[in-house]
Amino acid sequence: MIDETERKRKLKIRLIIIFIILGLVIAGNFTKIQGAYIKYIVHNTKNEQVVTKTLTTNEIFELQSNQLKLTYSYNKNERGWWKTDWLWKEIVDGLDSMYENYSIMTEHPEYDLVKIKFTIIKYKVxxxxxxxxxxxxxxxxHSKDGWIEK
Incomplete structure (x- = not known):
């Protein structure tokens, strides 16, 4: 029969092993945990606004260029990028939709103006x-024939 001290020693060893494994799991996922925490904090400052603007092809290109420059601020080459990786993805998603609008304007030179509905997001980071x-x-x-619904 196993005496009481032997049982306590085995229990202590098991607990130490469990804590070591738990520590390794936390250490291995630290960047994800930290990124999720920062995302939670920043999302509490989120301000969303819907705006409709009339723009030319050049103005769309300018907006797209500004958004592209913003992606460089949250690039994966920056130190601590994992903290705002989710923000970089949101900015790139918006950039993709702007690129589609720009492509439509360049593929149809008969359009001189376009009305675009934007969702603008503001965060405090x-x-x-x-x-x-x-x-x-x-x-x-808009073309020489007037406004056309899309």
Whole structure:
């Protein structure tokens, strides 16, 4: 029969092994845990606004260029990128929708103006306000024949 001290010693060894494994799991996922925590904190500062603007092809290109520059701020080559990886993905998603709008305008030179519905998102990240377009959709295009619904 196993005496009481032997049983306590085995229990202590098992607990130590469990804590070591738990520590390794936490250490291995630290960046994900930290990123999720920061995302939770930043999402509490989220401000979403829907705006409709009339733009030319050049103005769409300018907005797209500004958004592309913003992606460089949250690039994976930056130190601590895992903290804001989710933000980089949101900015790139908005950039993709803007690129689609720009492509439509360049493929149809007969369109001189376009009405676009934007969803603008603002976050407070590290004390700075980050503002970007998360979604954009063409609702009307203008040519010499007038406005056309899209």
């Amino acid at each position: 590290d004390g700075k306000t980050v503002e970007f377009i998360s979604k954009s959709k063409i609702i009307q295009v």
